[in-house]
Amino acid sequence: MANFDILGQTLLKNLKKHFKQFEYAVIAGGMVRDHELGADWKDIDIFVPYRGNSFQLESLLQKIILEGKSFGLTLNPEVKNKERNRDYEFIVSEWLYHDAISVQIMFINDVGDVNFPNRLLETFHYG
Numbered sequence: 805m806a807n808f809d810i811l812g813q814t815l816l817k818n819l820k821k822h823f824k825q826f827e828y829a830v831i832a833g834g835m836v837r838d839h840e841l842g843a844d845w846k847d848i849d850i851f852v853p854y855r856g857n858s859f860q861l862e863s864l865l866q867k868i869i870l871e872g873k874s875f876g877l878t879l880n881p882e883v884k885n886k887e888r889n890r891d892y893e894f895i896v897s898e899w900l901y902h903d904a905i906s907v908q909i910m911f912i913n914d915v916g917d918v919n920f921p922n923r924l925l926e927t928f929h930y931g
Contacts, residue, residue, distance in 0.1 A: 818875040828916045847906035853916030876902040
């Protein structure tokens with residue numbers, strides 16, 4: 805697989821540049837774990853702290869659909885977006901990066917500040 809630093813960080817940088825809601829977003833999950841273990845990773849998981857209603861989130865998703873194309877991000881047509889629950893509510897949206905790499909953007913019910921990564925890690929499942 806391609807280098808984690810190049811693909812993951814480039815994608816996250818573009819999301820932060822285009823959408824203020826991604827200011828405190830982080831890459832976490834299997835990509836980071838597998839990169840650290842020297843294994844191949846299968847997708848990019850981006851966690852975004854988000855406090856908005858469903859109308860606001862739908863509006864943001866539509867903006868990502870429109871603007872994401874400019875940097876290679878498109879909605880994955882084969883996967884339905886879905887809600888999930890763990891210790892808190894979050895919404896998962898499924899994307900493709902350059903038509904090849906699976907990306908999950910997870911909107912987490914969180915205020916979003918510099919401590920978001922630490923709060924995320926406290927509830928993270930490392931399986």
